[in-house]
Amino acid sequence: MRSGPDIARVAALIGDPARANILEALMAGKALTSGELANEAGITPATASTHLGKLEAAGLIAVAQQGRHRYWRLAHHEVAEMLETLSGLAARSGHLRTRTGPKEPALRKARICYDHLAGAYGVMLYAALQRRQAFIVDGAGIDLAPKGREFCNEFGIDLAPLTAARRPLCRDCLDWSERRSHLAGGLGAALLARIQDLGWARRAPDSRVIAFTPPGERAFLKAFGGDAG
Structure with a gap:
């Protein structure tokens, strides 16, 4: 046995x-x-x-x-991470639901994935941080590089409680709709919370959609734009 x-x-x-x-x-x-x-x-x-x-x-x-x-x-967040991984695997393997609805384009653009930003805008944010050399990648996964910590301080994110938590700070998550990665983990959650605190976006009622205000979308694209596709 x-x-x-x-x-x-x-x-x-x-x-x-x-x-x-x-x-x-x-x-x-x-x-x-x-x-x-x-x-x-x-x-x-x-x-x-x-x-x-x-x-x-x-x-x-x-x-x-x-x-x-x-x-x-x-x-707990580990259940969400498992489901995220399965969703990405299903999408990559072609196991997709064919029925769509009026919220589908908005979900693909920006949605909440447990507690962090996913969809095209989640991928865009992660790609922008990668271009800024915000991460260290090794066999153990990804972590914040000095430039990443500098960005977090400038963006108003307190890293102390995030690094003290048991949850991984950074986690690469395959986005099912974009087929590229967005950022999960404690930092992914903190970034979405900060975006909402700034008034750039809010959670749409009874939906996973993250809806950006026109000024908030302009601010987001200025900060993270340039790699949405």
Whole structure:
């Protein structure tokens, strides 16, 4: 009998279409009720409750009680990172959904991916930082170079709590719509938070879309433009 982590159990849980839809809905970074998740997955509330129980038992999601309501979220950032990687692999392998909607162009332009910026603008931001030699790349992954730390200070990002956290500071994430990488990890989350704090963009209601204001888009393109495609 083999020893070690049982990836088959996790893969089987994610492989169910309804559970995959639930996890994908939680990739937006918002906590949702079981009713909201049932609607996202296209299943009945009773069926959703069964799926949620299995995902919680596996440590993939967690629940918080607020008044009479229970709100579900991804258990931790490592679950989001796993789902991001699977989304990129599916896109690269040609496993794409064919049904599109009116939000599709906006999602491809700029969207939230758990807690960081994805889509064309996420790729653009990451490429701009790479051109500025902001990162050190080695066999262990990527880290901030001195020029990257200088940029963060100038952009108003406090690196101290990010470097002290257990979460990786920088992580390369294959963007499913662009087929190139955007920046995840603690720094990716901090950059999106700073963009929103500056008033450049905001999260569209009930959507993963990150909507830029006209002045904010001009400021973003001035700071990071030049490599969107």
